[in-house]
Amino acid sequence: MSSDTIILVKRLLAKLMNVEPEKIDDTAEIANMPGIDSLIMLQFIVKIEQEFNVRCDMTFMEDAFYSVETISRFLGESNKQ
DSSP: OOHHHHHHHHHHHHHHHTSOGGGSOTTSOGGGSTTOOHHHHHHHHHHHHHHHTOOOOHHIIIIIBTBHHHHHHHHHHHHHO
């Protein structure tokens, strides 16, 4: 997992939440973060798809969409395929 990927994922999420990326912990449970609602979650998924050219399907939602760290790991594995 690349630290560049983690930084980019944090920047995307931070921009939508209107906070500094440093305020987002790599292992924090995204769905339970203060200020996260379903609209922000949907926008975040769309941004992930656009920035990383991946398809965020149910596998992504079940396996990766937990924390910045798990999303970054998933994206790193997707790029190897």
